[in-house]
Amino acid sequence: MIKKTNTLKLTVSALLTAIAIVIPMVMPVRILIEPASFTLASHVPIFLAMFFSPGIAVAVSIGSAVGFLLASFPIVIVLRALSHVVFAYIGAKILYNRREEILSSPAKSTAFSFGIGILHGGAEMLIVSLFFFGIFPGTAYTEGFFYVVFLLVGVGTIVHSMVDFLLAQFIWKSMGDRVLNLSKKIQK
Template sequence: MEHKNIYQLVLAGVLCAIGLVVPMVMPKVIIGPMSFTLGAHVAIFLAMFISPKVAAAVCVGTTLGFFVTTPLIIAARAATHLIFALVGALIIKRYPDIMESMVAGIGLNVALGLLHAAGEVLVVAPFFFSGYMFTPAQLANGFTMSVIVLVGAGTVLHSVLDCSISVLLWKFVKTTVPSIKLIRG
């Protein structure tokens, strides 16, 4: 049992580091109040495939890192990742082969993307209404365009893309390191 906990702690630490480094080195697309970094959620999705504990640890670790290194609105968005990551990790724990099924895997991917987006929209909305981190032009675009479309729909697309990348990486990792799929606690 202790070996399993140490192994999970090490994996969580490595994934936290990856989750903090990826936004520094990957290309960004900035549209209005949103920035999308390819692969920014991959570490979180990989953690979900390992266990709920690892998913929670990676979300908390990356969020703390973002509170130190990024504007408040980005760190607050990162804090919402705990919700979709835990839901996803618990579903995957219950149905470990769900991502092997095209229909169920796509369904879970889209559902997690919607949950991910809902969390970020709820966090960004107060920033919009207070005017924090939004330019006058973005405020003039209105709540629907700036928050619902850019943050909400943008996050769904970003999440689905990052989850798809993660599934491909996870399949590679499972075949390369077969013992990793045994971690489910």
């Protein structure tokens, strides 16, 4: 049973990581206002991974950052993508025992999505702040701190995160009992 479970975890991790790597490379809907970028569905594999387990969520988050790196995004955006490990791990830990309760209630799933969006946006704001204040040589931004960090990155990330969570939730629910049974096997 242990070997079968490990194979399932590896397979799900690999598939979602592959999708997370490819999305930034091929997604046609992309808004880039550096240091902010919004690539449609870029968080969907991470959210789907969160529905399975914290380990899978972390692996897929790292894979997503690799995808942004391979797609030649600026380093600030790659590091923002790497910060997804924080919200993915915490969100997956919350969902681990309460997934069905949270996802079956529109109010609870919206509250969860908003809370994760705030954590997500906060981590990305921290990364951009390091660049804004020139902690990395040659990378200081000249636009206003409030505009760049709070509006573009903070609020923009919360909205983008919530949209992608909604997409992931729709995909998860549309897969039905098969994916639910698979996730229960992985969580054992």
